[in-house]
Amino acid sequence: MLSKSPIQETALTSRIRVADISHRYGDRLALNQLSFDVRPAEIFGLLGPNGGGKTTLFRLLSTLLPLQFGTANIAGLDLASQAQQIRTLIGVTFQSPSLDGKLTVQENLKHQAHLYGISGAPMRERIENALQHLGLTDRKHDLAESLSGGLKRRVEIAKGLLHSPQVLLLDEPSTGLDPGARHDLWKYLKQLQHKEGVTILITTHLMEEAEHCDRLGILHQGELVALGTPDELRASVGGDCLTIHSDHLEQLSDQISATFGVTPQLVNHSLRLEHSRGHELLKELIDAFPEQVTSVSLGKPTLEDVFIHETGHQFWQAEETT
């Protein structure tokens, strides 16, 4: 057997490899030295508030933007020098539908197939399949502009899958989908992952969507602040989370650190505490400061807690300020 080149070796362990990628828009640093791997047949999520750099990374990986700093490869191909080969291997689904509204669903898919060199009988077969899988068969003669947001997205996904890509890139796939449609979408993505071995990278700002991913990278202000499975990430927070509301937050914060030796974080007009034995602390806290505490809640850490833990910002707050 011939020995494998380093690049082939990489392709076996990772389908997408991002190494030290930075990106600037003028003076603004949109991505700061990002590195991660996406393994074959994995659903990898990039979670972060809008403006965190997800879309920039998405555009780099989908070959729309030129790579400025760092390297990346997809299926063992170099993003900077082999973009043309990469394009045949990836399927891309944009946040804003890339459909031509003046064409029917079927016509949109036909043009898409032609762009990938597929025509004739194989094309018709693929289109029929895609329409059937995504429940679009009875809408195929409708103009794309007449479809609802959810249906448009389904056509968009059908478009991205028509050429059987090895890697599927989805930018905010659930935007504008109702819960039912969202559920169907995820069922379909899992099916692609398990039956076809497709590697999927999605960007999202929705916590519940991030839960579906095998592994997650949390992006904040262009930096990867956490990386792991949803369970690993939650475990990293450690124990329970207490959220305390009070009319005198700063005073209470000082008192808590003096009494219990833990320093709460001030997040969005409340105090936040991570503690391995949250239920005990909760009791002691109320006993110690019955007047100051107006309300307190105790919970297992969520992905949102992971985000706050890593960045010190409330998720939605970060979205507003960036």
Next chain:
Amino acid sequence: MNQPASLPAAGPAKLFLLPIMTLAQREVVRFLRQRTRVIGALVQPILFWILFGAGLRGSFKPPEWAASSMTYQEYFFPGVAVMILMFTAIFSTISIIEDRKEGFLQGVLVSPVPRISIVLGKLLGGTILAVLQAVLFIFLGPLLKIVGLAPDFETGITLAGFLPLVLFLFLLGFSLTALGYLIAWPMESTQGFHAIMSVFLMPMWLLSGSFFPAGESGWLSWIIRANPLTYGVTGLRRILAPEAGLPSAPGNPSMSVCLSVTTVVCIIYVAIAVWMTLQRSTRNAR
């Protein structure tokens, strides 16, 4: 299964030609589904032809190289055909801006289509529409004489002359569409395109010998001679001229000069358009 069924083997010709045809076809289908565009690009020039023809009939003096019996409407005829080419070319390239906004262009840019095919597909689609409308005008326009809205004149178009006419219209249409493409490609809004149209494209057309003759001397005649579109208008005028033909004269270059200039300019426009499209830039990701 580790490896999904990958793309069927497609020859380079298939990856090159198929996208051109499909993008061109899309242009034509889209156009035909938007009736107002058909009306805008065809009816306005015909109205111009009738109204200016009637209004300027009295004050028009035929240029020296033309027959003294030439009416203004007859002189203006090739100019209107070029205007139709230009309007259609422009309207179909404005859609680049819309495609970018609506996201369709992103979908094309992430596909493995060679960038030159993207350009050629767009230009071919625009050109087919432009030529169809210009031919329609050239054959139907003179029939307006039946209702008294056009003078009685001969276009000199015979069955044998039809192919050269279409080929020349195609060359000129392709050139104008390419010009529209390289204006539209960097634009962010259609309003910007309209501004360029009124300060650049309309004057270019007005100063191409289509609206009034170049004259013998003076700054205006020099501008007209320097304008590449003049050679397109004159080339068309020669093809449309009755059998006797037109003499070569200042402001009325010979057919071979017209063909050469139009071809060279077309190649330059297309080359710039392809070069622009090859750049992977921030603009592509809007």
